Amino acid sequence: MKWSVGTKNLQPFIFEEGVWKAVVISDSGEESTPEAPKIPYAFPASSPWNVPNVAETPTPDGTGSVVHPGVVDMERYPEKKIGGFRYWMGITPYSKSYDQLENPCVMASNDGWYWVVPAGVTNPLDHPVSSPYPGGYNSDTDMVWDSDNKNLVIYWRRVQGNKEILHAATSSDGSSWDIHYNIVVTGGPAPTSPAVSVLSPSLCQTGSHEWRMFTALGDSTLGGSQIQSYTSTSALGPWVFESGQDGTALGITSLWHLHVMRHDDIFYCVAVTRNWRLYPGVSVDGKTWTFGQPFLNEGLTYRAAIQPYGDNQFSLWYSYEGMSEKSKDWWMKYTRVPVSIWDNLPLPSNTGGGI
Numbered sequence: 001m002k003w004s005v006g007t008k009n010l011q012p013f014i015f016e017e018g019v020w021k022a023v024v025i026s027d028s029g030e031e032s033t034p035e036a037p038k039i040p041y042a043f044p045a046s047s048p049w050n051v052p053n054v055a056e057t058p059t060p061d062g063t064g065s066v067v068h069p070g071v072v073d074m075e076r077y078p079e080k081k082i083g084g085f086r087y088w089m090g091i092t093p094y095s096k097s098y099d100q101l102e103n104p105c106v107m108a109s110n111d112g113w114y115w116v117v118p119a120g121v122t123n124p125l126d127h128p129v130s131s132p133y134p135g136g137y138n139s140d141t142d143m144v145w146d147s148d149n150k151n152l153v154i155y156w157r158r159v160q161g162n163k164e165i166l167h168a169a170t171s172s173d174g175s176s177w178d179i180h181y182n183i184v185v186t187g188g189p190a191p192t193s194p195a196v197s198v199l200s201p202s203l204c205q206t207g208s209h210e211w212r213m214f215t216a217l218g219d220s221t222l223g224g225s226q227i228q229s230y231t232s233t234s235a236l237g238p239w240v241f242e243s244g245q246d247g248t249a250l251g252i253t254s255l256w257h258l259h260v261m262r263h264d265d266i267f268y269c270v271a272v273t274r275n276w277r278l279y280p281g282v283s284v285d286g287k288t289w290t291f292g293q294p295f296l297n298e299g300l301t302y303r304a305a306i307q308p309y310g311d312n313q314f315s316l317w318y319s320y321e322g323m324s325e326k327s328k329d330w331w332m333k334y335t336r337v338p339v340s341i342w343d344n345l346p347l348p349s350n351t352g353g354g355i
Contacts (some may be wrong), residue, residue: 036114037056037114038111039111039112039113039114039334040052040053041053043335043336044335047295048296049295049296049316049335049336049337050296050298050333050335051333051334051335052325053113053324053325053333054324054325054326054331054332054333055112055113055114055115055317055331055332055333055334056113056114056115057091057107057115057332058107058115058116058117059093059095059101059105059123060093060101060105060123060124061093061095061101063093063095063329064326064331065093065094065095065096065329065330065331066091066092066093066094066105066319066330066331066332067091067092067094067102067302067303067319067330067332068090068091068092068094068102068139068140068141068200068257068302068303068319069089069090069091069141069303069304069305069317069318069319069332070089070090070091070141070142070143070144070154070155070202070259070305071087071088071089071112071143071305071307071315071317072087072088072089072143072144072145072152072307073086073087073307073308073309073315074086074087074088074145076145076307076308077145077147079145079150082108082152082173082174083108083118083119083173083174083175084110085108085109085110085118085174086109086110087108087109087110087111087112087115088106088107088108088143088145088152088174089106089107089108089109089115089143089317090104090105090106090141090142090143090154090155090156091104091105091107091141091332092104092105092124092138092139092140092141092156093105093124094330095329095330096329097321097330099137099138099139100128100129100137102137102138102139103123103124103125103126103127103128103138103156104124104125104126104138104141104154104156104167104169105117105123105124105125105141106118106121106123106125106143106154106171106174106177108174112315112317112334113334118174118175119175120173120174120175120176121174121175121177124138125154125169125177125179126138126156126167126169126179128158131158131181132181133158133165133181133182135160135161136158136159136160136161136163137158137159138156138157138158139156139157139158139159140155140156140157140199140200140201140257140303141154141155141156142154142155142156142200142201142202142203142259142305143155144203144204144205144235145205146170146205146235147205147208148205148208148209148234148235149170149172149235150172151170151171151172151235152170152171152172152174153168153169153170153203153235153236154168154169154170154177155167155168155183155201155203156168157198157199157200157201163185163186164184164185164186164197164198164199165182165184165185165186165198166182166183166184166185166198166201167179167180167181167182167183168180168183168235168236170235170236180236183236183237183239184198184237184239186198196215196217196228196241196244197215197216197217197228198215199215199216199217199256199257200215200216200256200257200258200259200303201213201214201215202214202215202258202259202260203235204260204261204262204267204286205235205262206262209233209234210231210233211231211232211233211234211235212229212230212231212242212260212262212286213229213230213231213232213239214227214228214229214230214258214260214269214286215227215228215229215230215258216228216255216256216257216258216271217244217255225254225255226244226245226255227244227245227255227258227269227271227281227289228241228242228243228244229242229243229244229286229287230242242286242287243287245287245288245289254273254274254275255271255273256271256272256273256274256302257271257272257302257303257304258270258271258272258281258303259271259303259304259305259306260286261305261306261307261308263308265284266282266283266284266342266347267282267283267284267285267286268280268281268282268306268314268342269281269282269283269289269291270304270305270306270316271291272301272302272303272304275294276297276299276300276301276302276320277294277296277297277301278294278295278296278297278301278304278318279291279292279293279294279295280292280295280341280342280345281342281345282342282343282345282347282348283347283348284347284348288348288349289348290345290346290347290348291345292341292342292344292345295337295341296316296318296335296337298318298320298322298333299320299321299322299323300320300321300322301318301319301320302318302319302320302321302330303318303319304316304317304318304319305317305318308339309336312338312339312340313336313337313338313339314336314337314338314339314342315334315335315336316334316335316336316337317332317333317334318332318333318335319331319332320332320333
């Protein structure tokens with residue numbers, strides 16, 4: 001008897017009894033639901049930390065090509081799971097670098113590698129053509145858990161001419177999402193003091209109704225390469241500019257994208273510069289940083305995200321452009337790396353170390 005995996009809506013799995021299972025249909029019309037595929041590789045025990053297979057990410061265009069992962073691990077919170085899933089991710093498709101595909105999508109997973117579109121979600125959440133604020137292109141997603149309001153929060157950046165705009169969406173169950181437009185609207189980076197940018201926003205909750213947002217300013221002609229920080233009493237703002245550490249002190253001349261996570265009272269950063277490599281960074285106050293040497297590169301390595309895994313590892317999701325077992329395009333991979341990459345860096349006092 002021949003069996004084939006059902007591919008309705010590019011998502012051949014159903015969620016049943018806490019497990020995602022494939023819908024398998026025989027030539028006689030019978031159905032079976034074996035377990036979803038397992039991660040097809042072992043995590044590396046030493047450098048290099050690259051893994052062979054790209055993650056399974058069901059994009060609206062069907063390619064699976066993605067960039068800008070922003071991941072929250074619900075295991076860190078009392079809720080443990082939302083909608084039956086441990087991991088939630090905001091991400092943008094980007095096949096063949098086509099920016100009109102680069103729109104915010106929500107995916108969920110229980111292993112960090114095999115992702116699905118949760119029931120009730122229609123991706124993308126926003127498109128520059130159908131948006132009530134049309135024009136430009138979207139980019140730069142981030143996902144966090146808002147412990148104040150018990151919500152998942154996804155951010156994304158819209159570029160319209162010389163404007164940079166941050167939009168957001170919230171959900172208590174991962175199924176129904178409320179969109180909040182125009183959280184931040186700037187006139188775009190300018191050679192003023194301070195020059196501000198909302199490139200690659202990354203949010204951290206530091207306490208009850210205490211929030212920080214970190215962004216990248218990476219053009220030396222527009223005020224210098226900086227990690228900038230903002231404060232708010234809400235995940236949805238309003239955001240107040242706090243500081244920007246001069247890239248000269250950090251040795252960063254081409255900061256591009258970043259993700260910042262707060263863990264054990266330390267801010268941990270994974271940053272990518274325009275040399276396509278990932279760098280670790282640490283900070284106590286979120287204003288002054290120390291950065292180390294690059295620890296991962298694969299093809300054109302791009303925006304990444306980290307979350308704690310156990311006591312001594314971080315889960316790392318990194319996007320890149322390059323070959324995969326599928327084709328050459330933009331992809332995401334999932335690996336685990338030792339926390340010591342960050343913990344071996346000296347915590348900064350007034351200035352950061354060099355990259």
